[in-house]
Amino acid sequence: MPKNSGKQQNQNPNPSSGLSLRERLDGNELDLSLSGLSEVPARELAALPKATRLDMSCNCIITLPPEFCNLTHLIKLDLSKNQLQELPSDFGRLVNLQHLDLYNNKLTNLPVSFAQLKNLKWLDLKGNPLDPLLEKVAGDCLDEKQCKLSAANVLRYMKTIQSEQDREKQRRLQVERELEKRRESEMRAKEARERELRKREKMEEKERRRKEYDAQKLQRFNQPKEEKPIEPASSASPSASQKGHLFHQVLLKVLLFLLLGTVITVVMCRRTDFPHEQLCSAVNHLYEDTLHALRGNEILQRILRSIPFP
Numbered sequence: 001m002p003k004n005s006g007k008q009q010n011q012n013p014n015p016s017s018g019l020s021l022r023e024r025l026d027g028n029e030l031d032l033s034l035s036g037l038s039e040v041p042a043r044e045l046a047a048l049p050k051a052t053r054l055d056m057s058c059n060c061i062i063t064l065p066p067e068f069c070n071l072t073h074l075i076k077l078d079l080s081k082n083q084l085q086e087l088p089s090d091f092g093r094l095v096n097l098q099h100l101d102l103y104n105n106k107l108t109n110l111p112v113s114f115a116q117l118k119n120l121k122w123l124d125l126k127g128n129p130l131d132p133l134l135e136k137v138a139g140d141c142l143d144e145k146q147c148k149l150s151a152a153n154v155l156r157y158m159k160t161i162q163s164e165q166d167r168e169k170q171r172r173l174q175v176e177r178e179l180e181k182r183r184e185s186e187m188r189a190k191e192a193r194e195r196e197l198r199k200r201e202k203m204e205e206k207e208r209r210r211k212e213y214d215a216q217k218l219q220r221f222n223q224p225k226e227e228k229p230i231e232p233a234s235s236a237s238p239s240a241s242q243k244g245h246l247f248h249q250v251l252l253k254v255l256l257f258l259l260l261g262t263v264i265t266v267v268m269c270r271r272t273d274f275p276h277e278q279l280c281s282a283v284n285h286l287y288e289d290t291l292h293a294l295r296g297n298e299i300l301q302r303i304l305r306s307i308p309f310p
Helices: 003-009 018-024 042-044 066-070 112-116 132-138 144-227 231-271 278-293 300-306
Strands: 029-031 053-055 076-078 099-101 122-124
Touching: 018 029, 042 066, 053 132, 112 144, 132 144, 231 278
Parallel strands: 029 053, 053 076, 076 099, 099 122
Antiparallel strands: none
């Protein structure tokens, strides 16, 4: 292999390895201009934090990858004479950037984060199809003074846009919060109405059941009076009569039993061999006294004559 083959490979205008980029690094300056770049080697550039001044002018770069915004060590950046149509939305993360050349690209607007480039002192936006208002703010960059003024004016303008967007964002958030509060209030009101409706329905159901209970109770109370209005008095009278009749029967039976027992005792004492026993003696005396006292009664005399005594 020829000795100069490695040198020719390192001088490839489209570097793809960390080695080729390091060989292009001169102090803190890295020159990648006129290299035919269509894509930015952001990862390889991130590995070279010493390259604080980066020149990628005169290439075919259409867009910058999001990883490019990690190159926060950059102080000077030249992207002039490319095909850039827009910058990454996080371009403002390059907070150490002081010098930015975007001459002759296809930019129409700048990202709002551009307002965060607080250290930017030099800016060139000529040769871009900028929005008319932004173009007027940026002005010319024909000398050092105009480029510094352009940087200051554009930063002020972008800060104004950022403030307006922040206010608009806050306004939208406030509107969303108010809408959310209104929805929550309506939801609470709806739930309160539903609770009140359920409570009223429950009370109505309870009142209906209470009326049904009272009606049933009144019907049960009135039904016996309508069917048997005299039943209590008629049922109580036979019961008392039956009890009195039963008492008379029991008393009569007891008297008959005592009378029968007395008659039997008298007969046994007068016809048996026990007339001298103490019991029979008392019975005989009682019998004779009773007979003597009742002899004056003709009815009793007839009853006594009918009894066969010895």
